Amino acid sequence: MHADVIVIGSGIAGLSVALAAAPRRVLLLSAGRLAVDGASHWAQGGIAAALGTGDSVEFHVRDTFDAGVWVGNRAVIREVCAAAPEAIEWLVNLGCRFDRQHGQLHLAREAAHSHARIVHAEGDGTGLEVMRAMSRAVRQTPGIEVHEGVTAQALLQDEQGHVVAVRCLDAMGRSCVFRAPVCVLATGGIGQLFTYTTNPASAQGQGLSMALHVGAELADLEFVQFHPTALHPPAELAATKLASLPLLSEALRGAGAVLVDATGAPIMAGIAGGDLAARDVVARAVYAAQMHGGALLDAREAIGRDFPHRFPTAFASCMSQGIDPRVQAIPVVPAAHYHMGGVRTDAAGWTTVSGLAAVGEVACTGLHGANRLASNSLLEGLVMGRALGDQLRGMTLPSTSSIVPDSVDTFVGEWPQPPCSMELRSMMWRCMGLRRNAEDLRIGLRRLHDLMVEPPAGGPALPRIRLMSRMLRAALARSGSIGAHWRDDEPDAAVAALNPDAVRAA
Ligand SMILES: Cc1cc2nc3c(=O)[nH]c(=O)nc-3n(C[C@H](O)[C@H](O)[C@H](O)COP(=O)(O)OP(=O)(O)OC[C@H]3O[C@@H](n4cnc5c(N)ncnc54)[C@H](O)[C@@H]3O)c2cc1C
Incomplete structure (x- = not known):
């Protein structure tokens, strides 16, 4: 099949891109079963949208900016909050059965929201219902070719540094390479790098590792939300x-x-x-x-x-x-x-590497600042994913054949990545958890450095170690405490957090 776009990941972000990009030919790769192995399927509370009486996009923008401790990207916040009501309507038209009262969508209220604005389904079963409706739509869309049980291992670049293909392992453990002029990372979060996490097994940070490997800029890696x-x-x-x-x-x-x-x-x-x-x-x-x-x-x-x-x-x-x-x-x-940080993207979802876009939790658009407002992450995947898909639908893309034989793959690396070891997870929990300080962060960095210099046989894969090292360095570099980033050796608020009104007015 000729493919225009490869989407890696079948959570809300990946499915939104794929559906909006149709009739483009999309290869949708998912490490597990379509729509069930990511965090989207597990989401409970719901999706935020200013739909209630007395609520407005302005209030949603303000709540998001305040929750992010005034360091979020206001242009992105505005774009996402403004698109929320229409995005909910789109889901309803796809067949999402949200909870209703007297025929109207029932809106719940969550912490740090000034108004009731959380659209939900089956009480606390929102993710399940949204993924049900979206995956059914994906299966019915002829241009989308779904590959389940396919784990992306590495992004491949041409001589100009343009991402042109993805090396994968299929469900039988066979290596294969998919090729398309655009690749979209929609691989979710990083919770599995910590001892305690609410995230599914797929949240290993593989998208971030792959992006790092091809030189994409990462941003705000220190901002990890702990529930x-x-x-x-x-x-x-x-x-x-x-x-x-x-x-x-x-x-x-x-x-x-x-x-x-x-x-x-x-x-x-x-x-x-x-x-x-x-x-x-x-x-x-x-x-x-x-x-x-x-x-x-x-x-x-x-x-x-x-x-x-x-x-x-x-x-x-x-x-x-x-x-x-x-x-x-x-x-x-x-x-x-939840990871507020991720692969840095512009407001349209493009990373700093040609041919590579990122959307959903793996991306860092700046929407969440230093702390995510509850129920804004499904929203981000939905809105940014659809916007990117719309853009891809209208773009002129070079034609390529979708699968190239292994022989043309020149990648040399340390893949595949096994799940993160408990030793490294507890190191991250100790050094990069809810309370951080320079001494612990340096201890963690030394341990990672040792592993990089002398990796134990069958030990942790180097791309993950590099990613962890980047995260620890980001936490060390961010002096002061702000939002989810708490330095117990520097508990004073970081500068931006001291004067919200000035920041808001700027
Ligand atoms: C328990 C829980 C409850 C939550 N509740 C809410 C809520 O109520 N409201 C809200 O807004 N947010 C909520 N969140 C956060 C939200 O669910 C996630 O941020 C969001 O679903 C992320 O969507 P995504 O599409 O970016 O990633 P995911 O839904 O995590 O999907 C990632 C996809 O990438 C695939 N993948 C990963 N690596 C690879 C690879 N190497 N190769 C191929 N495929 C790969 C996975 O298999 C998966 O299909 C919750 C999170 C959790 C864990």
């Missing part, structure tokens, strides 16, 4: 055995559940915003409580017997770990949840 409430499994199901921890959505605290320490004392008492304070503030408080005996989310009084029907996904997660949240407080731990 305050992942379910902490009992000792017999230690986190080391669970690659991903179930998420307990903020909506539980929105419904009145309270965070308490091991003695039952409220963790957030006396802290501005209480249990609904900004995500990074709550996450650090939970982390501190965990260091001193443990942290629990107590939903017994506020939600109690309503738990199963109000929060079916969270209820099932708790029960699968032997915890009945109707009668027990739920042990929680903060966990790596």
